[in-house]
Structure formats: structure tokens, C-alpha cells
Amino acid sequence: MIFENMGFYFREALLSFRRSALMSMAAIISNTTILIIVGMFLLISVNSSLFLKNLESQLEIIVYLKDDISETEVNVLKDGIFGINGIKEVKFVSKEEAYQRLLKDLGGQRDIFNAIEVNPLPASFEIKVKDPKIIEQIANQLEKLKKIEEIEYGQDIVERLLNFTDIFRRVGILILALLVLASILIISNIIKITVYARRDEIEIMSLSGATHWFIKWPFVIEGFLQGFISAILAILILYKFYFFAINKVQQAVPFLPVVWDKIELWPIGAAIIVLGSLVGILGSMFSVGKYLNV
Amino acid sequence: MIRMFHVYKTYPNKILALHDINIHIRKGEFVFLVGPTGAGKTTFLRLIYRGTVPNKGQVIVNGINIARLKPSYIPYLRRNIGIVFQDFKLLYSRTVYENISFGLKAIGATNFEIREQVKKVLNLVGLESKKNVKPHLLSGGEQQKLCIARAIANEPLILLTDEPTGNLDPDTSWEIMQLLFHINIRGTTVIMASHDKLMVDKARKRVIRVERGRIIEDTQRGIY
Numbered sequence: 001m002i003f004e005n006m007g008f009y010f011r012e013a014l015l016s017f018r019r020s021a022l023m024s025m026a027a028i029i030s031n032t033t034i035l036i037i038v039g040m041f042l043l044i045s046v047n048s049s050l051f052l053k054n055l056e057s058q059l060e061i062i063v064y065l066k067d068d069i070s071e072t073e074v075n076v077l078k079d080g081i082f083g084i085n086g087i088k089e090v091k092f093v094s095k096e097e098a099y100q101r102l103l104k105d106l107g108g109q110r111d112i113f114n115a116i117e118v119n120p121l122p123a124s125f126e127i128k129v130k131d132p133k134i135i136e137q138i139a140n141q142l143e144k145l146k147k148i149e150e151i152e153y154g155q156d157i158v159e160r161l162l163n164f165t166d167i168f169r170r171v172g173i174l175i176l177a178l179l180v181l182a183s184i185l186i187i188s189n190i191i192k193i194t195v196y197a198r199r200d201e202i203e204i205m206s207l208s209g210a211t212h213w214f215i216k217w218p219f220v221i222e223g224f225l226q227g228f229i230s231a232i233l234a235i236l237i238l239y240k241f242y243f244f245a246i247n248k249v250q251q252a253v254p255f256l257p258v259v260w261d262k263i264e265l266w267p268i269g270a271a272i273i274v275l276g277s278l279v280g281i282l283g284s285m286f287s288v289g290k291y292l293n294v
Numbered sequence: 295m296i297r298m299f300h301v302y303k304t305y306p307n308k309i310l311a312l313h314d315i316n317i318h319i320r321k322g323e324f325v326f327l328v329g330p331t332g333a334g335k336t337t338f339l340r341l342i343y344r345g346t347v348p349n350k351g352q353v354i355v356n357g358i359n360i361a362r363l364k365p366s367y368i369p370y371l372r373r374n375i376g377i378v379f380q381d382f383k384l385l386y387s388r389t390v391y392e393n394i395s396f397g398l399k400a401i402g403a404t405n406f407e408i409r410e411q412v413k414k415v416l417n418l419v420g421l422e423s424k425k426n427v428k429p430h431l432l433s434g435g436e437q438q439k440l441c442i443a444r445a446i447a448n449e450p451l452i453l454l455t456d457e458p459t460g461n462l463d464p465d466t467s468w469e470i471m472q473l474l475f476h477i478n479i480r481g482t483t484v485i486m487a488s489h490d491k492l493m494v495d496k497a498r499k500r501v502i503r504v505e506r507g508r509i510i511e512d513t514q515r516g517i518y
Binding site: 005008019200201203204205206207208209210211212214215 | 343345366369370371372373375377383385387396397398399400401402444448
């Protein structure tokens with residue numbers, strides 16, 4: 001029965017689309033606007049989460065080694081560090097390397113060092129961890145290892161930064177939830193208006209003995225088409241806008257990390273399509289249901 | 295065909311619409327339902343097509359107890375009932391032909407059946423020459439004929455008409471009445487709610503008088 005009549009449902013949906021072209025257009029424009037806002041927020045949150053990740057990944061533990069450490073002991077120590085859970089990367093910086101870095105950093109002022117004959121800088125390990133939240137725990141474990149002079153990891157900064165990123169993410173999720181809720185309400189209200197305009201048809205069909213699903217199908221298809229078209233339009237507009245905007249941002253702030261990879265942006269497109277279509281379908285179903293009980 | 299036993303209906307705003315209604319309408323009868331505005335005529339008709347349910351009592355239509363009818367079966371009850379409204383309820387964006395085919399499609403008729411039935415009923419009501427016209431170009435009488443054509447297109451057992459001559463001049467009204475008699479003679483039970491004294495008196499059919507939700511008179515070959 002359902003597939004037998006699919007042709008009829010589609011014809012009816014398209015007919016209504018054409019007949020109330022102005023109404024459909026208004027609905028599509030409003031839906032597109034809402035979806036663009038949702039999409040913009042998603043793009044901003046993807047980029048800011050990249051930024052936060054970047055910030056967090058720069059956190060590291062520096063382990064300064066005692067001056068009398070031998071090469072074998074360095075290797076033993078390195079193995080020991082790798083034995084700790086949650087270590088991502090360990091880089092050994094020799095005394096000489098540390099000295100060269102310092103010279104480079106000092107630039108024109110390197111003359112100061114001419115007076116010093118021995119290299120005063122210690123060798124060190126620069127350690128990156130998998131999860132910045134357990135940085136303190138790892139530091140505590142490192143302290144138990146031998147031949148270590150000092151451990152440094154900027155405790156306060158880590159704590160403050162982690163707090164900040166945590167709050168930022170939570171607020172983001174909350175805003176996203178509210179935005180999605182608002183878009184569902186607005187889109188389903190727009191659909192309600194289009195269904196209201198055709199309540200006579202619904203009533204006549206119902207009184208003629210049409211089953212509820214027979215009446216609903218054309219509206220569901222129309223709702224889906226409206227949502228889907230709006231989503232595609234929103235994606236096209238966002239696409240143009242996004243690459244234009246990040247270009248500008250990169251020109252202004254070159255070191256700021258932004259998402260260039262289109263593959264990483266696909267989920268956002270998919271989310272917009274799913275949101276638009278699903279709200280279109282469900283909104284139509286519920287709105288028609290209201291006029292069915294005659 | 296239609297039986298009501300001790301039917302009471304009160305709307306949520308406490309307005310008593312029907313009070314202890316007992317009635318038996320047989321297959322093939324033609325019945326006038328008369329009474330002042332607000333007497334409960336429309337509620338009476340609504341009970342038959344399950345547009346509403348009684349608060350108390352039983353309504354049996356074609357052997358089906360409408361109060362116990364599951365919502366998913368309502369469409370199948372309605373396929374046996376044609377309804378003509380005073381305010382027409384036509385689809386003005388569709389042609390005469392489409393107004394009739396729309397309802398037939400809704401109950402799953404094939405395209406061949408639809409073509410045949412629409413042709414047949416348009417012939418019956420005399421609108422075959424206007425099948426491609428939109429309803430707003432029809433006269434009041436023609437629009438009412440279209441409503442009747444739509445209501446009988448799937449050959450229902452029962453035809454309910456709510457003041458079908460309400461807005462028409464006497465000649466046109468009588469034409470509509472002739473049409474309804476014709477449909478009745480072919481076997482359809484017709485119930486017509488009406489204010490039209492002239493038509494009721496001329497027809498001399500069964501008259502059920504409702505006042506303030508009660509049946510106060512029920513006469514064969516009655517007058518208004």
C-alpha cells in the first residue's frame with residue numbers, strides 16, 4: 001500500500017510545493033537561516049576545540065638531569081620514563097643542545113656568555129603526556145627516578161588552563177543544545193503554518209476515510225524536502241563563508257590554528273542535513289496529527 | 295442501519311448537546327432532522343461518522359459500535375458514510391474532477407475505478423461539462439451538487455447532509471432535494487439536517503424533531 005502510493009505521495013508533495021510556492025520559499029529561507037546559525041556555531045566550536053587541544057598539547061614536563069650523569073644512565077632513565085603510563089613523547093636535550101638553544105634565543109646579546117668557560121646548563125628530558133589532566137600525577141612519579149636534579153611543569157598554569165578549557169567546552173555544549181532546541185521549535189512552527197494552510201484538505205481526506213498515514217505521507221515528504229533543501233543551501237553558504245573567513249583570520253593572526261581539512265568538516269555538513277531533514281519530517285508529522293482528529 | 299440507545303453528549307464547556315437519545319433508522323430510509331439552531335442536529339450527525347463519541351449510551355452504525363471503535367478503524371467506518379456540509383468544504387485550488395478523485399484516491403481506488411466513478415457521479419449530478427472548472431467558478435447550487443457528487447462517489451451506505459439547501463433559492467433547493475431522493479431510491483440511507491420548512495413539508499418523509507438535545511417528535515411522512 002505504502003509503495004503503491006509513493007508516486008501519488010510525491011506528486012502531492014511537489015504539487016503543494018508548487019501551489020504554495022511563496023510559503024515554501026519563506027519556509028526554506030527561514031530554515032536555511034536557522035541552519036546557518038547552527039552551522040556557524042559548529043564551525044566556531046570545531047576551531048576553538050582545535051585551538052584548545054593545541055594549547056593543551058604544548059604543556060610539557062621538563063626533567064633536568066644531574067651534571068654527573070653518564071650516557072648509560074641517560075638511557076636507563078629514558079627507559080624508566082617510558083615505563084610510566086600516559087607518556088606520549090620524550091625528547092632528550094643534551095647540555096650542548098641546551099647551550100646552542102640559549103645562544104640562538106639570546107641573538108645579539110650572546111657576548112655575555114663569552115666570559116663563561118664551562119657550559120652551566122643541565123641536560124634535560126622534555127616530556128609530553130597523552131592527557132594533560134594527569135600531568136601532576138606523572139610528575140610525581142618522575143620524582144622517584146634517580147639522577148634527577150629538578151622537575152618543572154608550570155603547575156598553576158596547567159591548572160588554570162585546564163579549568164578554562166573545561167568550562168569553555170561545557171558552555172559550548174550547552175549553547176549548542178539550546179541552539180538545536182531553538183531551531184527545532186522554529187522550524188516545526190514554520191511547518192505548522194504551512195500545514196495550517198491546508199487543514200481543509202486534511203479534514204476532507206480524513207472524512208472521506210483516508211487512513212492517517214495516507215494523509216501524513218505527502219506532508220512528511222514535503223517537510224523532508226523543505227528541510228533537505230534548506231540544509232543544502234545552508235551548507236553551500238557556510239562553505240563559501242567559512243574558507244573566506246579563515247583566510248582572513250590567518251592573515252590577521254598567522255599562528256592561530258584553524259581547521260583547513262575538508263574531511264574534518266564533513267561531520268558538520270552531515271549534522272546540518274540530518275537536523276534539517278529530521279526536524280522537517282517530525283515537524284510535519286506532529287503538525288498534521290493535530291488536524292487529524294476530526 | 296443506525297441505532298442509538300440512551301445517548302448523552304455533553305461538550306467540555308458543559309453545553310448539553312444530546313440528552314437520552316433513542317432512535318432506529320432503517321436501511322434505505324430518508325430522514326429529516328429538524329429543530330432550531332443549537333438543538334443538537336450537528337452533534338447527532340457527528341456521532342454517526344464518529345466525529346465525536348457519546349459520554350453515555352451506545353451508537354451502532356452498520357453493526358459497528360462507534361464508541362468502542364479503535365481510532366485506526368475510523369477510516370473504514372467513514373468509507374461507508376458520505377458527508378455533505380453546509381459550508382461545502384471544497385478544495386478551491388483543485389478542479390471539479392480533482393475534488394471528487396481526491397477522496398477516492400484517499401481510500402485506495404485504482405486510477406481506472408476513479409475515472410469511471412467520477413464520470414458516473416458527475417453525470418448523476420449534471421456537472422460533467424464542468425469537470426475541469428475550479429469550484430469558485432460554480433454557482434452555489436452547483437457547488438452543493440459537487441459536494442453531493444463527492445460524498446456519493448464511493449457509493450456509501452449512508453449519506454449525511456447538514457443543511458444542504460441552507461444557502462440556496464427554492465428552485466435550486468428543490469433540485470438538490472430531487473437529487474437526494476434519487477440517491478435514496480438507489481438504496482442509500484439519507485439523513486438530512488434542515489431548517490428548510492418548504493422542502494421538509496414538500497417532501498413528506500420521516501421527520502425527527504430535536505429541541506434542546508432531546509427528540510420531541512418522530513413522525514413518518516411528517517412536516518416541519
